Amino acid sequence: xxNRLYGNLIxxxxxxxxxxYSLPKNEFGHHEVPAKMRRNExxxxxxxxxxxxxxxxxNLSANNFGVNNGFYPLGSCTMKYNPIINEEIAALxxxxxxxxxxxxxxxxxxxxxxxxxxxxxSAITGLEEFTLNxxxxxxxxxxxxxxxxxxxxxxxxxxxxxxxxxxxxxGTNPASAAVCGLEIVxxxxxxQGVVDVNDLRGLLDDTVAAVMMTNxxxxxxxxREIPEIQKLVHxxxxxxxxxxxxxxxxxxxxxxxDMGFDVMHINLHKTFSTPHGGxxxxxxxxxxxxxxxxxxxxxxxxxxxxxxxxxxxxxxxFNVHVGEFxxxxxxxxxxxxYILTLGKEHIRxxxxxxTLNANYIKEALKDVYELPIPTVCKHEFVFNGLKDKSTGxxxxxxxxxxxxxxxxxxxxxxxxxxxxxxxxxxxxxxxKETLDEFIAVLRKIAEEAKxxxxxVKTAPHNTPTGRVxxxxxxxxxxxxxxxxxx
Amino acid sequence: xxxxxxxxxxEEIEQMLKQAGMNSLDDLYADVPEQIRFRGxxxxxxxxxxxxxxxxxxxxxxKNRRLTVFAGAGxxxxxxxxxxxxxxxxxxxxxxxxxxxxxxxxxxxxYIFEYQSMMAExxxxxxxxxxxxxxxxxxxxxxxxxxxxxxxxxxxxxSASVDPKVLNVVKTYAHFHGFNVELIPENDGATDKAHMDAxxxxxxxxxxxxxxxxxxxxxxxxxGFADSCHAQKSLFIVNSVAADLALLKTPGEWGADVAxxxxxxxxxxxxxxxxxxxxMCCTEKLMRKMPGRIVGKTVDNRGQxxxxxxxxxxxxxxxxxxxxxxxxxxxxxxxxxxxxxxxVMGKEGVKEAAQISYDGAHYxxxxxxxxxxxxxxxxxxxxxxxxxxxxxxxxRLQQRFIENGILGGVKVDTDTLMFAVTEKRTKEEIDKLVxxxxxxKL
Numbered sequence: 050x051x052n053r054l055y056g057n058l059i060x061x062x063x064x065x066x067x068x069x070y071s072l073p074k075n076e077f078g079h080h081e082v083p084a085k086m087r088r089n090e091x092x093x094x095x096x097x098x099x100x101x102x103x104x105x106x107x108n109l110s111a112n113n114f115g116v117n118n119g120f121y122p123l124g125s126c127t128m129k130y131n132p133i134i135n136e137e138i139a140a141l142x143x144x145x146x147x148x149x150x151x152x153x154x155x156x157x158x159x160x161x162x163x164x165x166x167x168x169x170x171s172a173i174t175g176l177e178e179f180t181l182n183x184x185x186x187x188x189x190x191x192x193x194x195x196x197x198x199x200x201x202x203x204x205x206x207x208x209x210x211x212x213x214x215x216x217x218x219x220g221t222n223p224a225s226a227a228v229c230g231l232e233i234v235x236x237x238x239x240x241q242g243v244v245d246v247n248d249l250r251g252l253l254d255d256t257v258a259a260v261m262m263t264n265x266x267x268x269x270x271x272x273r274e275i276p277e278i279q280k281l282v283h284x285x286x287x288x289x290x291x292x293x294x295x296x297x298x299x300x301x302x303x304x305x306x307d308m309g310f311d312v313m314h315i316n317l318h319k320t321f322s323t324p325h326g327g328x329x330x331x332x333x334x335x336x337x338x339x340x341x342x343x344x345x346x347x348x349x350x351x352x353x354x355x356x357x358x359x360x361x362x363x364x365x366x367f368n369v370h371v372g373e374f375x376x377x378x379x380x381x382x383x384x385x386x387y388i389l390t391l392g393k394e395h396i397r398x399x400x401x402x403x404t405l406n407a408n409y410i411k412e413a414l415k416d417v418y419e420l421p422i423p424t425v426c427k428h429e430f431v432f433n434g435l436k437d438k439s440t441g442x443x444x445x446x447x448x449x450x451x452x453x454x455x456x457x458x459x460x461x462x463x464x465x466x467x468x469x470x471x472x473x474x475x476x477x478x479x480x481k482e483t484l485d486e487f488i489a490v491l492r493k494i495a496e497e498a499k500x501x502x503x504x505v506k507t508a509p510h511n512t513p514t515g516r517v518x519x520x521x522x523x524x525x526x527x528x529x530x531x532x533x534x535x
Numbered sequence: 536x537x538x539x540x541x542x543x544x545x546e547e548i549e550q551m552l553k554q555a556g557m558n559s560l561d562d563l564y565a566d567v568p569e570q571i572r573f574r575g576x577x578x579x580x581x582x583x584x585x586x587x588x589x590x591x592x593x594x595x596x597x598k599n600r601r602l603t604v605f606a607g608a609g610x611x612x613x614x615x616x617x618x619x620x621x622x623x624x625x626x627x628x629x630x631x632x633x634x635x636x637x638x639x640x641x642x643x644x645x646y647i648f649e650y651q652s653m654m655a656e657x658x659x660x661x662x663x664x665x666x667x668x669x670x671x672x673x674x675x676x677x678x679x680x681x682x683x684x685x686x687x688x689x690x691x692x693x694s695a696s697v698d699p700k701v702l703n704v705v706k707t708y709a710h711f712h713g714f715n716v717e718l719i720p721e722n723d724g725a726t727d728k729a730h731m732d733a734x735x736x737x738x739x740x741x742x743x744x745x746x747x748x749x750x751x752x753x754x755x756x757x758x759g760f761a762d763s764c765h766a767q768k769s770l771f772i773v774n775s776v777a778a779d780l781a782l783l784k785t786p787g788e789w790g791a792d793v794a795x796x797x798x799x800x801x802x803x804x805x806x807x808x809x810x811x812x813x814x815m816c817c818t819e820k821l822m823r824k825m826p827g828r829i830v831g832k833t834v835d836n837r838g839q840x841x842x843x844x845x846x847x848x849x850x851x852x853x854x855x856x857x858x859x860x861x862x863x864x865x866x867x868x869x870x871x872x873x874x875x876x877x878x879v880m881g882k883e884g885v886k887e888a889a890q891i892s893y894d895g896a897h898y899x900x901x902x903x904x905x906x907x908x909x910x911x912x913x914x915x916x917x918x919x920x921x922x923x924x925x926x927x928x929x930x931r932l933q934q935r936f937i938e939n940g941i942l943g944g945v946k947v948d949t950d951t952l953m954f955a956v957t958e959k960r961t962k963e964e965i966d967k968l969v970x971x972x973x974x975x976k977l
Contacts, residue, residue, distance in 0.1 A: 056840065059649050059878050069879035070616060072887050076962040077894035083916050086754045088784050092656040094882040099618060102878045106622045106646070106871075113642030115630030123632060130540060131630050134585050139806075140620070143596025148604050148612065149808030150945055155937060158598030159807050172578040184668035184809070187851075187861045195711050224851035224861035228679065230713040233856045271566045301573075302564050308571045326868030327643040328633040328665075328828065330810035346707075367710060370703035373609050373671045373797075374808025389591070392582030395538045401560040402541055405548065408555040408563060425563060449638065458636050463852070480542035481551060507836075512638040515835035522833035522845040526822065528662045530652035533832055 059105055060530045063095035069102050093531070112513050113327070114457055120483050122410075124429045124460035124472025125219070125267060127297050127319035132390065135322065135383035144382060149374035153359055160357035163350045163375060166385040167334070173388075173396070174293075174313060175306025176336035180345045182376035186294055189314025189333025190225035190261075192346060192371050196312055196337060197259045197288050198229060199344040199367060209258040209287070215244050217267045217464045219294060231258060238466065242268040242422045246277055253285040259312075263292040264299070265427035267464040267472070269407065279309030288312060296320045297476070298404045298428035301397030311338045320399075321384035332380040346371045402477035403428040406484060410475060413488045417495040421467055428476070434469025435498055442498035442505050444469040449516065450497070450508035454490045538582075602942040603964050604805070605899075607920045607955025608750075609670070609698055613778060614888065614959050615802040619875045623868055633828075633864055637843045638835075643867060644842035647830040650874040657780045657877075657885075658794035659787025660816035665828035666870040667862065670797025671704035673813030674744060674774050676826045676860055677793045678705055680817075681742030681770040682714055683859065684824045688741035688769070690715040692734060694726040696749035701774065705744070714741070724751045724913035724922070728760065735767040742770035742793075747786075748779060752896075752920030752953065753913060761790025770821075776800050777814065777873075779918050781885035782893065786816070793817045801876045801885075803869060812869035823849060826860030891958035892919035895965065899956050902969045908976050912951050920955040922947060927976055935975045941968055 097105075115121070121128035139145070147159055167179035183189040194212065201209045212226040216235045223233040234257075237248040243266065260282045264272045272278070279289050291305040291313035297320045299305075305313045317323045317332040325331070337345060346369040349360045362368055388396065404427050411420065411430045418432040434444045448458035448471070460472040475484060497505050509515065527533050543551075548560070557563060564572070583591065604612035623629070627642060634640030634647075647665045654663035667673040678691045691709065693702055695718045702716075709716045719731045726745050734740065743764050748754050757773070764771040772793045773786035778800035780786075786794035799811035817825055823846060831845035851858040880888065896919040903909040903923055912922035925932060929946055936943030941964075944952035956965070 058645070058652075059874075060652065063881075067881070068883065069618075069881055070884040070887075072614070072884070072891060072958055073961070075887075075891050075894055077891070077898040079890075080894050080897040082782050082893060082918075083754070085756060085758075086784050086916065087782060088659070088780070089788060091882055091886065092653075092781065094653060094656060094877050094880075094885060096881045096883065097878060099879060102875065103618055103622065105878070106875055107625070109642040109645050110622075110625045110627035111642070112639075112645070113627040113631050114636075114639040115627050117626035117630045121632070126632055128630075128632060131626075132540070134588060136624060136629075138588065138592050141592060141596055142601065143593075143599050145804045145806050146601050146612075147599055147807040148602070148606050148805050148942055149610050150606055150608055151600070151602065151942060152933075152937060155600040155602065155942075156598075156807070158595035161598065162595060169579055175573070184672065184866075185862075185864055187863050188668060188672070191861055195707065198711055219863075220851040220853070220855045220858070221861050221863050223856035224854075224858045224863075227856040227858070228708070228861045229711045271564070273566050273568060276568055276570060303567060303571050303573045307573060324629045324868075325632040327628055327631050327640075327871070328864040328867035329668075330812075330866050330869055331864060368703075370700070370707045371672070372669055372704065372809070373698075373700040376808070377810040378807040379804075379810055386588060386592075389580060389583045389588055390585075391538075391540075393577040393579040394582050395541070396577060396579065398538070398541060401563060402543060402548075404563045405543075405551055405555070405560060408557070409551045412555045425557075425566060427563075448636070452636060452639050457639065478540055478542070481547045509638050514638045514641050514839065514841050515837040517637045517835045517841050517843045518833045519843060519845070522831040522843050523848070526662075526829075526846060527832040528648070528651050528822075528829060528845075529655045530649070531655065 058530055059095045062097055062101050062105060065096055067096045067098050069097050069099045119455050120479060120487055121457040122459050122473045122475050123457055124474040125294060127474060127476060129322055129476040130478040131322055131324040132387060135386045138386045139379045139382045157357055160350045162382060162385060164352055164357055166381055169388050170315060170334055170336060174336055175304030176313060177339040178342045178345060179334045179336040180349060181334045181381050182346050182372050183333040183335055184372060184377055185329060185331040186314060186316040186333045187221040187225055188371065189335050190221055190292065191228055192335045193290055193312045193314050194225055194229040194231060195369050196341060196344040199369060200341055201258055208256050211257050213252055213257060213260045215266065217466055218263055219267060222261050222292060242270045243272050244274060244278060246274050249278060250281060253281055255286060257285060257287040259288045259290045261290040261292055263294055265295050268422060268431050269426040269429040271427055275308050294319065295428060298400045300399040302400045306338060311341060317380055317384040322387040323380050323383040330377045330380055332377045348375065399477050406475040406477065406479055410473060410484055410488060414491055417492060429472055429474035431467060432471045433467040434471060435495055440498040440502045442502050444471045446505045446508060447494055450494050450505045452509040453511045456487060602940055604942045605954050605956065605968060606942045606945045608945045608953060609700060610805050610808060611800045611955060611957055612805060612959055613800055613802045613957045615804060616876065616879045618879050619802065619872055622875055623871050628868065628871060634844060637841065641841060644830050646871050646874050648842045650870045651830060653874060653877045654814050654816055658816045659785030660794050661819040662822050663814065663816040664825050665830055665865040667813035667815055667827050668866055669811045669813045670774065671701045673795040673815050674701050675705045675708035677772045677795045677815060678742060679712060680793065680824050680826060681772065684770060684821060685741045685768060688739050690717055690739050691741055692717050692719050692731060692743045694719045694745045695721040696724060696726055696751060697744060697746040698750040724753050724915055725755045732763050735763055735769060740767060740769045742772050744772045744774060746774045747783065748776060748918040748920065751913060751922050752917040753915040754918050757789040778889055781889040792821060798873050801873050803872055810866060810869055812866040812873060824859060827862050828865045888958045892956055895960050896921060896956035899954060899965045906973055908972055919957065920953060922951050922953045924950045925952055932972060932975050935971055939971050943968060
């Protein structure tokens with residue numbers, strides 16, 4: 050990989066005097082930035098011609114793997130197809146060139162899309178109103194918890210400082226609660242992998258602000274005790290938070306609002322097909338049931354007659370602000386395009402087909418991979434490594450070997466409930482052929498683990514990069530070109 | 536079925552169900568209690584074809600007006616080199632996720648390393664993270680980082696000259712996280728250092744947050760600020776408009792411990808406010824307290840130089856509630872935007888764009904003052920944005936601008952407009968704006 054074309058940093062391709070840009074002639078005469086305010090030396094940015102830059106990044110892209118390259122069964126991330134039309138709509142200059150502080154009269158179309166999108170999310174989830182301002186899933190969690198705290202505070206109920214999260218929860222749940230100034234209490238899972246209601250009962254009292262549930266949970270299991278749980282939590286005065294990270298298999302099946310949830314977030318980059326972009330920009334809309342709208346962040350958009358208006362205050366003691374403008378607006382445009390493409394008819398099939406695909410893989414492999422919880426799963430499921438542990442081949446090894454065969458790896462070593470966790474999520478967009486090939490490869494790797502275990506333990510072999518030394522990176526951190534070149 | 540995103544044929548669904556031991560798709564949900572099944576119809580439109588979608592958004596787009604933008608206040612109409620959106624739309628970048636599998640994610644890891652290098656250069660700091668959501672949340676995260684990095688502190692000071700939208704986000708985080716935000720008053724539009732010094736001496740301050748250029752567009756003189764903070768073991772946090780740092784004294788040169796801000800100003804489309812990208816850089820000393828993803832250099836088992844996510848012991852998936860932040864991604868594609876922008880514009884281009892913006896703003900400012908209809912709100916140096924008082928009806932003037940296709944500044948007070956100029960604005964456009972103001976008063 051470290052040949053001239055692929056391995057260089059852009060700084061190593063730089064040569065003083067080269068230019069990659071053209072700007073209009075300065076027509077304004079020179080005005081001097083006061084000497085005291087000027088930087089002493091220029092930022093050492095590269096100097097490259099345009100083609101060098103284009104080739105560099107084009108070649109870098111060849112060292113990446115996206116959904117458009119191949120099957121990406123990364124559990125909990127819902128790596129579904131990102132429709133091309135979404136990109137076209139998001140790039141329309143009538144939206145992309147709008148300044149967020151334009152007068153309402155000059156951005157009615159943009160405000161209408163915001164309004165209609167939050168209505169669409171309400172229809173899909175059974176909740177009353179959504180904010181589209183949070184920038185990502187974890188940001189949505191934080192926003193949702195802020196709303197919950199603001200609600201309790203507005204009632205003068207200040208002792209509710211605990212959030213109960215299952216031990217199978219994503220790490221962001223406890224981390225978001227901590228940023229929000231809340232204490233975390235873990236509730237146990239049963240041997241069947243769902244929330245242990247008896248354990249929960251013992252944790253509920255008048256200090257509980259909310260119970261956060263991911264549903265289906267990170268084991269891909271539907272939390273079947275939700276009707277009982279929501280009753281218990283509401284009886285003790287707490288609110289129910291729905292972590293919508295795994296909402297995809299619920300499309301067409303059930304709605305968080307109907308299940309008794311008060312607040313939820315949605316990851317538009319998962320369920321609603323917006324690209325993950327190598328790790329953002331995402332979008333994490335937050336919805337609330339009727340009666341909590343006044344705690345949603347501002348700005349928001351309301352409809353008065355046939356006009357759309359920007360609301361900048363909720364007339365509360367405290368208004369929640371989670372960003373400067375309307376969140377990742379262009380991401381929301383993509384998701385709205387997706388919803389319109391599917392319409393009421395096809396959106397119903399998303400959940401069942403995603404769930405069918407997951408169960409199909411699970412059943413086809415459970416004789417060679419250990420399936421700790423053998424019930425029907427939803428959009429994803431967790432294997433606890435190979436069934437035959439005698440080979441010494443770990444989940445890490447299997448994951449790396451999958452790369453050799455042209456697949457992205459599943460999510461590994463999460464959830465923490467199983468030591469060799471391997472979490473597989475196929476999404477509804479994958480064909481039977483794709484799944485069959487993937488199954489065949491995972492079976493082949495299981496055979497290799499017995500016959501030629503060293504090949505698996507030293508994988509990958511066919512990728513541009515071999516296994517990386519994580520320990521060295523953390524022990525001697527080199528984070529910039531300057532540190533590298535010194 | 537026959538829908539373009541679902542490959543399943545009817546026969547395949549039956550086969551697959553059978554192999555999974557099910558009779559119907561409904562069986563897959565046998566564990567969902569009937570009382571919470573959704574059996575109704577979604578209140579959504581019928582599916583739309585691409586043609587219908589295009590025509591819908593065209594109609595919606597007609598309800599938006601594209602204006603010649605002379606407004607800023609945190610979102611600027613800078614020039615976007617054609618190369619940038621083209622490359623970031625490559626699906627290998629666009630449709631990948633967080634680079635957990637380093638062996639097939641070197642594209643992403645490599646550009647994040649470049650991004651971190653460029654941001655550290657631009658801000659004059661030692662290290663950078665892999666980017667954050669936006670400038671306002673990055674600032675709030677810096678405040679939390681200051682509290683976690685100092686002892687016996689419960690307060691963060693924020694200058695009154697910081698963008699009120701950023702301040703609102705910091706206050707929101709503070710309200711829930713549990714720390715105090717105290718404002719340092721401004722004096723003729725700039726941070727009152729004497730007031731800050733006096734407050735610092737009282738103790739309990741984790742950090743001081745200032746902005747450069749500040750919300751009024753003023754370039755502040757932070758001489759002695761870092762010393763005042765450090766004497767009280769507080770952190771000095773500077774929020775800057777990224778593009779302006781091509782010319783301005785860097786947060787590093789001012790002695791900052793943490794540099795944060797928004798990267799939208801490096802040619803990211805305004806897009807009604809997002810997505811943008813937040814940045815955070817800090818001193819080496821604070822590196823392990825920094826939130827967010829970080830990429831570092833290492834080697835692979837073939838001896839090649841490669842890049843990998845590192846210092847993950849700070850992060851939520853390992854530390855859960857003890858993590859430095861709940862952030863579990865970055866704004867990666869927008870960090871790529873910044874990286875390619877900096878690569879094509881390069882060392883000279885970023886300066887030239889900033890200088891044209893600076894010159895254009897001063898040209899507009901001088902022309903407005905020369906009309907005698909406007910007067911300076913502050914007597915301070917500014918960069919590419921400035922506040923002027925108008926001795927007429929501000930709303931009517933702005934309406935007149937709009938009628939002429941111009942977004943003529945942001946109204947920041949009953950009698951005050953704040954104008955921003957970027958390298959995209961021509962002399963002709965500026966002259967037109969000034970003439971409209973003159974005619975309005977006739």
